[in-house]
Amino acid sequence: MRLPTTAHTSRPWRIHEIAADFRVEDVWALPTPGGPDDLARLVGRFTNDDETALSSPGTRILFALRRRIGRLLGWDTPDQGIGGAHLHSLRDRLPADLRDGPRGPDPRVVSFTSVYLTHDEWVAETGNRTVHAVMHIGWVPDGSGGHRGQMAVLVKPNGFLGALYMAGIKPFRYLGVYPALLRGIGREWRRDAGRGSAAARGGGGGQGQTRQ
Structure with missing residues (x-):
């Protein structure tokens, strides 16, 4: 379910002090009911080698198409990416406690880097x-x-080209990427819960550990 921007901005997230110059593009409630300490489990759904929340066929196709277009137009060369000459990582902005704390795993399917x-x-x-x-x-x-x-998805477009790009991909995000992503997350979360229940009934211990 899509949420208002205030669902993100009203919470005391640390990201506010780090990415104040970014715009909140979208906020979504995820179908992942759980306890107070289950974030690591959710992160594992985004970053595991198999059954990742980003690995649905539709999502893979859309990201593959985006990568191909980026290569053709020269958008994704190393000097244009994170750590290149013009785009510094948010890790450069982190206060000491976050910089010295856990970084988290990188997603395996899409070209995101954990901060x-x-x-x-x-x-x-x-x-x-x-x-x-x-x-x-x-x-x-x-x-x-x-x-x-x-x-929440936060963006900082690069000039007119970036604004045009964000406007151009908006229909694909709402019609393809987000619905597939939310379905995948919900499906895998329910499957994980089912496995845990089965293990508990069989006396076989808990779920596998999430990679940290």
Whole structure:
């Protein structure tokens, strides 16, 4: 479910002090009911080698198409990406406690790089000639005694080309990427919960560990 921008901006996330010059593009409630300490499990759904939340066929096709277009137009050359001559990583802005704390794993399917990980926030970034983008995954109370994930996408377009690019991909995000992503996350979360219940009934211990 899509949420208002205030669902992200009203919370005391650390990302606010780090990416104040970024615009909040989208905020989504994730279908991931859980307990107060389950963010690491959700991060694992984005970063595992198999069954990743980003690995649905539709999402893979759209990202592959974007990469091909980027190569053709020269948007994704190393000097245009994170750490290149014109695009510095958000890690350069981190205060000491976040810089020295856990960084978190990198997603395996898409070209995001993890920036930092806390008990209730995980941040990953990507960038090219058109835009510097941030994926913020937070873990929030759900209003009924439990918790769930919340995803915000923050962007910093690069001039007119970046603004044009963001406008051009907006229909694809809403019609293709986000619906497939949310379905994949929900499906895998339910499957994980089912495995845990089966293991508990069989006396076989808990779920596998999430890679840190």
